[in-house]
Amino acid sequence: MTDPSRLMALSEGFFSVRDQIPPERLASVEGAKPQGNIEVRRMMVGNEILMLHVFREKGLIDPVHKHMDHETVAYLIRGRLRLVIGGEEFIAEAGTSWIHPPGVDHFSEALEDCEQLEVKSPPRKTWQTLA
Numbered sequence: 410m411t412d413p414s415r416l417m418a419l420s421e422g423f424f425s426v427r428d429q430i431p432p433e434r435l436a437s438v439e440g441a442k443p444q445g446n447i448e449v450r451r452m453m454v455g456n457e458i459l460m461l462h463v464f465r466e467k468g469l470i471d472p473v474h475k476h477m478d479h480e481t482v483a484y485l486i487r488g489r490l491r492l493v494i495g496g497e498e499f500i501a502e503a504g505t506s507w508i509h510p511p512g513v514d515h516f517s518e519a520l521e522d523c524e525q526l527e528v529k530s531p532p533r534k535t536w537q538t539l540a
Contacts, residue, residue, distance in 0.1 A: 445469030459532030488523030
């Protein structure tokens with residue numbers, strides 16, 4: 410059974426514009442506190458899928474964590490990001506995509522300011538925001 414706090418309301422309408430969606434600054438992801446600034450915008454929430462626009466400030470460390478109830482596919486639009494997924498390290502640059510399967514530990518470090526798209530299925534809210 411899915412924790413009700415992880416469910417999200419469906420998006421209204423068929424279209425969204427990034428700059429019309431307020432960013433959410435993250436305090437934690439799966440209970441792990443990021444070191445630095447990371448913001449997400451919920452671009453679209455469907456019954457089976459969630460698309461986020463993510464901004465990671467240079468120097469951000471997103472500590473090791475995992476998601477048990479969904480998988481994530483991401484695409485780096487700009488910047489450089491050090492990723493460690495399932496013990497495998499990779500330096501992502503613009504045009505790179507990756508996957509976090511359910512239950513697999515992952516970590517990231519923003520080597521530059523980074524902008525990415527993230528798609529989660531099924532849609533789950535894995536973060537807590539700063540007050």
